[in-house]
Amino acid sequence: MTPAARLSAAIDILADLAVRRRPASESLKDWGLRHRFAGSGDRAAIAGLVFDTLRRRASAAYVMGSDEPRALVLGMLAVMRGLDLDAIARLADGSRFAPAQLSADERTRLADPNLETAPPWVKGDYAQWLDPSLARTFGAERVDEGRALAARAPLDLRVNTLVAAPDAVLQELAHLSPEPGRFSPLALRIQLDTEGKAPPLTSEAAFVKGAVEVQDEGSQIAAILAGPMPGAQVLDLCAGAGGKTLALAGLMDNKGQLYAYDSDIRRLKPIHERLQRAQVRNVQVRAPRGAADVLADLEGRMDLVLIDAPCTGTGTWRRNPDAKWRMRPGALAERIAEQARILADAARFVRPGGRIAYVTCSLLDEENGAQIRGFLESHPDFSVVPPLETVLALGSRGLGLRAAALESAEGLLLTPRRTGTDGFYISVVRRE
Numbered sequence: 048m049t050p051a052a053r054l055s056a057a058i059d060i061l062a063d064l065a066v067r068r069r070p071a072s073e074s075l076k077d078w079g080l081r082h083r084f085a086g087s088g089d090r091a092a093i094a095g096l097v098f099d100t101l102r103r104r105a106s107a108a109y110v111m112g113s114d115e116p117r118a119l120v121l122g123m124l125a126v127m128r129g130l131d132l133d134a135i136a137r138l139a140d141g142s143r144f145a146p147a148q149l150s151a152d153e154r155t156r157l158a159d160p161n162l163e164t165a166p167p168w169v170k171g172d173y174a175q176w177l178d179p180s181l182a183r184t185f186g187a188e189r190v191d192e193g194r195a196l197a198a199r200a201p202l203d204l205r206v207n208t209l210v211a212a213p214d215a216v217l218q219e220l221a222h223l224s225p226e227p228g229r230f231s232p233l234a235l236r237i238q239l240d241t242e243g244k245a246p247p248l249t250s251e252a253a254f255v256k257g258a259v260e261v262q263d264e265g266s267q268i269a270a271i272l273a274g275p276m277p278g279a280q281v282l283d284l285c286a287g288a289g290g291k292t293l294a295l296a297g298l299m300d301n302k303g304q305l306y307a308y309d310s311d312i313r314r315l316k317p318i319h320e321r322l323q324r325a326q327v328r329n330v331q332v333r334a335p336r337g338a339a340d341v342l343a344d345l346e347g348r349m350d351l352v353l354i355d356a357p358c359t360g361t362g363t364w365r366r367n368p369d370a371k372w373r374m375r376p377g378a379l380a381e382r383i384a385e386q387a388r389i390l391a392d393a394a395r396f397v398r399p400g401g402r403i404a405y406v407t408c409s410l411l412d413e414e415n416g417a418q419i420r421g422f423l424e425s426h427p428d429f430s431v432v433p434p435l436e437t438v439l440a441l442g443s444r445g446l447g448l449r450a451a452a453l454e455s456a457e458g459l460l461l462t463p464r465r466t467g468t469d470g471f472y473i474s475v476v477r478r479e
């Protein structure tokens with residue numbers, strides 16, 4: 048396919064998304080099935096165009112004065128990819144398979160794609176209704192934070208020290224040019240190609256034998272700051288597919304006992320295969336069984352309860368750019384209620400002196416600091432472990448993390464702009 052034909056395909060896919068309001072990955076998959084002549088390079092390039100358009104949707108619409116799919120893609124070429132009017136006109140030239148020629152209005156707008164007078168939510172490319180919440184967290188910096196969230200995310204790996212040492216994996220994957228992480232000693236970062244495509248990591252021998260997992264560096268840091276110790280009793284209360292469980296088991300060096308629970312048994316399904324591949328031996332998976340309390344025997348016994356809470360995922364917009372436009376106020380309200388319930392439930396498992404590590408991949412105070420403040424009000428036997436203390440788990444790198452992150456009395460917020468990671472919030476509270 049020509050670059051112009053790929054552009055037409057991206058416009059079609061965005062039109063489908065506008066009508067059917069479904070995840071972008073589904074529309075892309077459907078398109079691939081209906082256009083089997085398109086090779087993997089075409090499909091990756093088209094996906095890159097679609098995701099980049101979703102990343103900069105508000106600013107593209109502002110520049111073009113329209114949120115029609117064609118306008119969004121053309122606007123994205125200007126605001127995200129920096130193409131000038133002539134370059135865009137060469138792509139949209141009306142030839143076979145190419146988008147129609149630019150109109151006079153489009154030409155005027157693309158000649159000067161100016162965002163100077165745009166409101167913060169447009170400049171920062173997020174939904175308008177979230178502006179007050181983001182302003183509470185970031186103040187005037189919300190535009191720059193939004194911009195960083197609208198960029199592409201690199202591919203981050205976590206070295207599984209149960210199988211291999213970081214140096215050895217660095218050498219084994221040298222052909223992918225990995226760079227060591229800035230804060231997590233276990234992180235390797237691989238940059239994407241110019242079209243945003245990641246290398247086929249799951250085919251690498253290092254992945255197959257369990258030496259690496261795909262995990263954002265922010266998620267790795269959250270597991271480290273939770274402070275799981277070898278030999279400890281740990282409950283991963285929202286284990287899902289086990290990303291954090293695997294990281295915790297590695298940090299515990301397979302020693303002690305780690306319980307992995309999730310209220311949704313379907314979410315737990317991948318964990319079994321992942322535990323095997325990673326050679327993890329200290330995890331008991333506890334799946335829900337109807338109304339039975341499958342965790343009753345853990346009450347009052349845990350050194351650490353990790354809550355990787357269900358949240359709006361506002362910190363992961365780099366990886367899920369369509370999610371930022373699909374999110375609705377009702378979903379935020381639901382997550383807030385769920386988080387408060389989970390925090391209250393977690394307390395019963397903590398032994399005296401034990402801790403809860405509360406983690407979200409959200410940037411919103413409603414889901415972060417406000418939850419911890421609410422929990423502490425109703426649980427006076429718990430108090431915050433100061434961030435100054437939690438970062439010690441990272442050794443000397445902890446000071447750098449603390450300087451880079453947004454610190455509050457209750458915890459630390461990592462963001463793409465500040466720490467080069469997905470957005471993650473981490474707060475640790477201890478029972479007296």
Ligand SMILES: C[S@@+](CC[C@H](N)C(=O)[O-])C[C@H]1O[C@@H](n2cnc3c(N)ncnc32)[C@H](O)[C@@H]1O
Pocket residue numbers: 284285286287288289290291292308309310311314355356357358385389
């Ligand atoms: C952010 S995801 C977990 C991701 C996972 N820890 C990982 O690292 O791959 C949040 C999880 O919380 C689960 N969840 C929601 N409500 C819950 C509850 N009341 N108790 C336990 N898990 C819950 C969801 O099913 C979801 O899998």
